[in-house]
Amino acid sequence: MNRRRRNRGGGFDEGVPSATISLEPRTRSRSFFSFCSWDFGILAFVIFIASCYMFLYIYMNPTIDKLPPISGPDYDSKQWGSYRPHLYFGLRTRSPQSPLFGMMWYESQLPHGRPQVRHWCDQNDGINRYGWYEADGRSFGKQNISDKFATIHTDWIQEANGFKAKINFDLKPGKIANVLFYLTSQDNTVFKQGYHLNEVFKAKSEFLGDFKLSIELKDERALFMKSVLLTNEKVPINMYQDIVVGNSEISVESNPGSQEKMFFMHLNEKVNERDGRMAVVQLNLIKSTEIYIKLGKIENQGANSDFEKEIQKKSQNFKTKFEKVFEIENKNYTAVQKTMAKVALSNMLGGIGYWNGFNKVQTSSGLQNYGPHTLFSAVPSRPFFPRGFLWDEGFHNMLIRKFDPKLSLEIVVSWMNLMEQSGWIPREMILGPEAEARVPQEYIAQKMDVANPPSLFYVIDKLVHDEKVVAKYGGVLAKIYPRLEKWFFWLRGTQHGTSKTTFRWRGRNETTNLELNPKTLSSGLDDYPRASHPSDIERHLDLRCWLALCARVLERLSKFYGTDADHRKFSKHMEELNDFDQLVQDHWSEEHQGFYDYGKHSEDVALAMVPVPGPKRVEYQRVTARAATNKFVTNVYGYNSLYPLMLRLIPADSKHLKATLDKIRDPKLLWTKFGLRSVSKTSPYYQARNTEHDPPYWRGYIWININYMVLSALRHYADIDGPYRENAENIFGELRKNLVENMGKQFDKTGYIWENYDDSTGQGRGSHPFNGWSSLILMIMSDKLET
Numbered sequence: 001m002n003r004r005r006r007n008r009g010g011g012f013d014e015g016v017p018s019a020t021i022s023l024e025p026r027t028r029s030r031s032f033f034s035f036c037s038w039d040f041g042i043l044a045f046v047i048f049i050a051s052c053y054m055f056l057y058i059y060m061n062p063t064i065d066k067l068p069p070i071s072g073p074d075y076d077s078k079q080w081g082s083y084r085p086h087l088y089f090g091l092r093t094r095s096p097q098s099p100l101f102g103m104m105w106y107e108s109q110l111p112h113g114r115p116q117v118r119h120w121c122d123q124n125d126g127i128n129r130y131g132w133y134e135a136d137g138r139s140f141g142k143q144n145i146s147d148k149f150a151t152i153h154t155d156w157i158q159e160a161n162g163f164k165a166k167i168n169f170d171l172k173p174g175k176i177a178n179v180l181f182y183l184t185s186q187d188n189t190v191f192k193q194g195y196h197l198n199e200v201f202k203a204k205s206e207f208l209g210d211f212k213l214s215i216e217l218k219d220e221r222a223l224f225m226k227s228v229l230l231t232n233e234k235v236p237i238n239m240y241q242d243i244v245v246g247n248s249e250i251s252v253e254s255n256p257g258s259q260e261k262m263f264f265m266h267l268n269e270k271v272n273e274r275d276g277r278m279a280v281v282q283l284n285l286i287k288s289t290e291i292y293i294k295l296g297k298i299e300n301q302g303a304n305s306d307f308e309k310e311i312q313k314k315s316q317n318f319k320t321k322f323e324k325v326f327e328i329e330n331k332n333y334t335a336v337q338k339t340m341a342k343v344a345l346s347n348m349l350g351g352i353g354y355w356n357g358f359n360k361v362q363t364s365s366g367l368q369n370y371g372p373h374t375l376f377s378a379v380p381s382r383p384f385f386p387r388g389f390l391w392d393e394g395f396h397n398m399l400i401r402k403f404d405p406k407l408s409l410e411i412v413v414s415w416m417n418l419m420e421q422s423g424w425i426p427r428e429m430i431l432g433p434e435a436e437a438r439v440p441q442e443y444i445a446q447k448m449d450v451a452n453p454p455s456l457f458y459v460i461d462k463l464v465h466d467e468k469v470v471a472k473y474g475g476v477l478a479k480i481y482p483r484l485e486k487w488f489f490w491l492r493g494t495q496h497g498t499s500k501t502t503f504r505w506r507g508r509n510e511t512t513n514l515e516l517n518p519k520t521l522s523s524g525l526d527d528y529p530r531a532s533h534p535s536d537i538e539r540h541l542d543l544r545c546w547l548a549l550c551a552r553v554l555e556r557l558s559k560f561y562g563t564d565a566d567h568r569k570f571s572k573h574m575e576e577l578n579d580f581d582q583l584v585q586d587h588w589s590e591e592h593q594g595f596y597d598y599g600k601h602s603e604d605v606a607l608a609m610v611p612v613p614g615p616k617r618v619e620y621q622r623v624t625a626r627a628a629t630n631k632f633v634t635n636v637y638g639y640n641s642l643y644p645l646m647l648r649l650i651p652a653d654s655k656h657l658k659a660t661l662d663k664i665r666d667p668k669l670l671w672t673k674f675g676l677r678s679v680s681k682t683s684p685y686y687q688a689r690n691t692e693h694d695p696p697y698w699r700g701y702i703w704i705n706i707n708y709m710v711l712s713a714l715r716h717y718a719d720i721d722g723p724y725r726e727n728a729e730n731i732f733g734e735l736r737k738n739l740v741e742n743m744g745k746q747f748d749k750t751g752y753i754w755e756n757y758d759d760s761t762g763q764g765r766g767s768h769p770f771n772g773w774s775s776l777i778l779m780i781m782s783d784k785l786e787t
Contacts, residue, residue, distance in 0.1 A: 064361055064370045064448070065421050067486075070479040072413030073406045078208060080163040080295075082141050082156065083354040085379050086120055086386030086438070088130065089143070089154045091163055094376060096356040097187040097207040100237070101295065103167065104244065107149045108176040108264060108284070115178070115265060118147065119241045121383035123768065129751030131769045133342065137349030137400070137407055140314040146751075149175040157310050161208055162296025164307050169222075170288045176224075177285045178265060180244060181293065183213060184235065185277035192275045193230050200228070201279045214294045215281065216304065222289035225253070227267035232276035237434045244280055247271055325403055326782040333781065337744040344753060344778040347771030348399055352378045352411075353386065357432035362445040370446075375429050376414040380772030381755065386438060388429035390415065391524040394455020395705045395773035401459060402779070405469050409476050412456055416483040420448070423490025427452035427522065450507045450522045451495050453546050454487060457553045462787075464556055478561040481554075485566075488550045488573075495543060498536070501582050502598075503543040508534035513621045516607050516690050528678065528698040529636045529685040531599025533628040538599035541587045545643035548577040580651060583644060592634040593659040595641045602628040603635050607689065620692040637669055638679035639698070639706045645717075646709040652722030661727050664710070674742040675702040676710060676735065677759035701765060702757040705773035707739055712785040719786070736780055743777050753777070 077095040084090030090102040106115040118125055128146040135141035138158070145152040153168040169177055183191060189205035197215045204210055217223055235243045249268045252261055267282050283291070292304050319342075323329050328341050358371035377388035378396040385392075393415060401408035419425050426446040430439050463469045464477060497504045507522040508530070509515070517529045523542060531538050551574040558566040576582075587595045604625035609618040642660065644650050650657045663669050669680040678698045679686050687700045711732060718729035742762040747753060753774045754764030779785055 064363065064368055066371075066373075066417070067419050067421055067483070069417045070413060070483065072410050072476055072479075073473060075410060078161050079138075080158055081138060081352070081354075082132075082135065082350050083352060083376075085351045085353040085382045086434070088118055088121055088145060089156075089165075089167075091156065091165075092354065093208075094354045094374075095207065096372075096374065097189075098354075099189055099203070099205070099208070100182075100184045100186065101163075102182055102240070103154070104180040104182070104241065105147075105152070105169075106178050107147075108178055108262070115245065117241050117245065121386070123383050131343060131752070131771070132346040132350030133339075134315055134318050135346040135350035136314070136318055137352050137404065140311060140318075141346070141350050142311070142315065143350070150177055155311055157307065157314055159296050162211060162294070164295075164310075165293040166304075166307060166311070167291040167293065168289075169285055169291065171285065176262070176264075178282060179285060179291070180267075180280055180282045181213075181215070182240065182244070182278065182280040183295075184237075184240065184279075190275050190277065191230060191279040193228055193272065193279070197226070200281045201230075209297070211296055213279075213281075215283075216292040217283075218290040218292070218304075219287065222285050222287040223283055224286045225264060225266055225284040227269055227282045227284075228272065229267040229269070229278075229280040229282075230272045230274075230276045231278050232273050233278065235278050237432065238437045240278075243278070248282075321403070326778060326784070328778075328781060331781070331783075333740070334744060336748045337740060337781070340744055340747040340753065341778045341781050343747075344771075344775035345399065345403060347753070347769055348378055348396060348775045349403070349407075351382055351771040352376070352407075353388075355387070355429070355431040355435060357435075359426060359430050360445045361426070362447050367445055370420070370426070371431070373418055373429065373431060374414070375418065375431060376411055377429070378411065378772070381767040381770045383769075384438070384755075384767035385772070387431075387435045388415070389452075389772075390425055390427045390429075391453040391455045392772050394453070394458045395708070395776060397456070397459040398462065398708075399775055399779055401463060402782075402784070405463065405466070406473070408459065408463070409473055409480075412459065412480060413476065415456060416480055419483055419486065422448075423486035423488075424448050424494075425452070425487065447507065449494055451491055451505065451543075452522060453524045453542070454491060454550055455524075455546075457484065457546070457550045460484065460557070461549065461553045464553065464560070470560070474560070477557070481557045481561045484550070484557065485554060488547070488554055491543075491547060491550070497539050499586075501544065501576065501579070502539040502586055503547060504536070504538045505540050505543055508538075510534040514619070514691055515694070516605065516622055516688060517685060519690065525639065525678075525698045527690045527694070527696065528638065528640060529633070529683070530597050531601040531628075531633050532605050532622075532624070533600040533602065535600040537630060539586055539597060540640075541595055541597050542640050542643045544577070544583065544587070545647045545649060548574075548583075548649055549647045551577045578649060580649060580654070583649060584656065587632075587644075588656065589632045589634050592632070592637075594634070594637055594663060595644050595656075595660075596632040596634055596636070597640060598632050599630070600628045601631050601633050602626050603684075607691070636679065636683050636685055637663065638677075638683070639703070642706070642710060646706075646713045648713060648716055652717060652720050652724070657717065657722070658724050658727070661724060661731060665731055672702065672759045672762075673738050674757055674759060674762035675704070675707045675739045677702055678706070700759050702759050703773075704739070704743075704756075704776055707735065708773070708776040708780060708785070711736060711739075711780055715785050736783075739777065740781055743774075 078093055080091050080093050083092050087102050092098045092100050104117050104119040106117045130145040132141050132143045140157045143154045149172050151170040156165040189203055191201045191203050194200050200213050200215055202212045229247055247268050248265050251264050253264055264284055354376050356374045358369040361368050361370040375388050379386050380392050397408045430436055430444055495503050505520050505522045508520050509518045518534050519527050520530055555570040555574040558570045589596055602624045605622055607620045608623045610621040612619050645660050665671050670676045677700050679700050685699055687696050714728045714732035718725050746764045752768040753770055754768050755766030755770040758765055
């Protein structure tokens with residue numbers, strides 16, 4: 001695959017053929033001027049042809065070049081953290097050179113069948129509950145895992161250039177556990193095998209220096225067998241589990257207690273090498289015990305009693321800070337709801353990850369690698385979405401910023417450093433084979449004309465209004481400001497509509513008739529219904545409102561960190577995009593008393609079986625009873641219609657605010673006793689499948705991020721003068737109560753916070769645990785939505 005690359009001098013060092021021109025000696029009879037005109041004419045022609053070729057080459061092979069990185073708040077890249085969130089228990093540092101530490105385990109149930117190894121978080125593992133209940137995203141974490149045959153507790157704390165961990169395996173009677181711990185190298189780190197548990201492996205590393213991994217069991221009688229695998233084989237990061245199982249063998253041993261014959265699976269030590277880049281130790285446990293693990297400098301190991309004192313101190317500091325920031329304890333919440341609140345924050349912070357590598361981008365010349373990147377980001381769901389999502393990250397950091405604004409800025413800067421020169425940021429960051437393993441093939445490649453909601457502006461809006469943050473991290477905000485400016489103009493330029501104040505998400509499929517309503521993945525709302533027939537004349541309400549917020553934030557940032565000309569420029573953008581009269585003209589239906597999308601739309605569409613060429617073949621296709629015309633999409637009222645409220649574009653004394661509040665509280669539309677549903681029950685798209693095999697997603701279910709935005713806006717309107725402030729206050733109180741009570745009930749029942757909730761039963765749905773934006777329930781409970 002050809003890619004245009006620039007050399008240090010600014011020219012092209014590959015891909016463009018060079019033209020060598022030889023000027024032969026001329027006879028003296030030719031004048032100097034004729035010589036010049038003839039030879040320079042040839043030269044000009046050759047340059048012209050070469051330029052055309054170069055232009056064509058560049059057009060067909062566009063570069064994907066990152067902007068130079070900006071620096072964020074300082075951090076130590078050698079400090080370990082739980083930055084492998086897709087694992088039940090995995091640690092690494094924030095460096096591409098970091099060794100990777102992980103834990104696997106399985107129940108001994110041989111001789112029949114391949115063992116069901118627990119390693120990557122997986123909703124199909126049959127694990128009852130798991131998740132962090134205390135974690136600060138930096139220095140420690142405490143997690144419970146309830147497996148079918150054992151209860152496991154994983155606690156860890158950070159040390160200088162290392163970590164300590166305690167793994168408690170509480171086995172059910174008669175059960176045997178195989179527990180494996182591994183270290184793998186990503187650079188030149190080499191592991192050597194030790195001779196006992198107190199020094200399982202030693203390592204030489206340019207990055208971390210010399211260190212060792214040691215293990216100690218509280219009850220050594222629990223250990224029936226120990227085995228070690230050391231290999232220099234280059235094992236793909238997504239194949240660790242396979243290499244371990246593939247290098248294991250079965251032995252038959254006598255149970256020390258009953259003398260019954262038992263089948264054990266252990267690592268084949270015959271294949272061990274003298275040193276290697278992957279080191280694994282397996283412990284066969286026949287009774288419950290605690291396992292202490294230490295990784296660090298050989299001379300700095302410490303005692304297990306130190307671990308207990310340190311983790312208790314970390315735990316107490318976390319609890320104290322949690323209560324200081326969110327003030328939950330003295331509010332009228334149940335014990336279960338309070339536990340849910342702490343788990344919401346802990347799972348968010350424990351779900352922060354670090355990745356490095358390339359992601360794939362679709363360009364006009366084919367699939368290209370973009371990078372290399374490093375990404376530091378929270379994830380929506382450890383088992384199902386263990387990677388970075390651009391619009392999710394804004395909601396994640398509405399919570400993270402309250403507990404640790406420095407950590408939030410580190411994350412924001414990491415995302416800003418993914419920006420391409422044009423101002424585009426990939427909507428999903430899928431870096432390397434480990435991340436790709438959890439993504440359907442058709443969603444891996446990112447498209448450079450596809451946007452995503454700029455929700456990070458939502459976070460920056462809060463940070464830039466926080467005097468303490470501005471005073472301490474103003475230098476970081478000043479570096480972020482030009483990136484946000486570039487992003488804003490990329491959005492305005494690529495997602496423009498038919499006028500200066502209308503906008504359209506790119507990426508809808510205009511040619512398909514296989515979807516009831518072609519998806520708008522770029523909006524973040526996926527299958528939320530838009531105009532039935534995608535076209536260039538669409539006006540997307542949510543995108544217009546997001547850009548209004550962007551302009552407001554940039555106006556404030558330019559005042560602090562820009563020039564006078566910058567401030568005048570963004571003041572004009574803010575005035576233009578926050579013009580409420582223009583918003584009403586573009587998106588308000590007087591007849592239906594609401595804000596809506598506009599586009600080529602038919603109100604009579606359905607999925608029906610249609611005959612297609614072939615013997616007795618039919619397929620589900622969209623059929624239209626009435627032709628689509630250009631109009632407001634008024635048979636869809638839902639989350640999209642609430643954006644002018646959520647982003648505070650409606651004046652407090654406007655009749656449009658009253659109409660919006662009335663619709664929110666109407667049980668026939670969005671109101672339920674569990675929260676606000678995503679699409680009105682009166683819409684024909686309510687709970688409608690988008691294809692034969694594509695169930696509804698944003699078509700009725702309750703999503704916590706949007707409910708959070710609505711509550712935040714209601715708090716705003718309840719706190720300022722206006723004729724509808726009492727109404728806003730009442731709806732705020734009722735809606736918050738409904739959300740907290742239902743999520744608390746589902747948390748008590750299942751042990752999880754869920755991706756979304758059923759609007760008819762309140763039951764949790766989708767991915768779980770969903771430590772992403774559903775964790776905003778903590779912000780809702782804290783009643784600090786506007787600070």
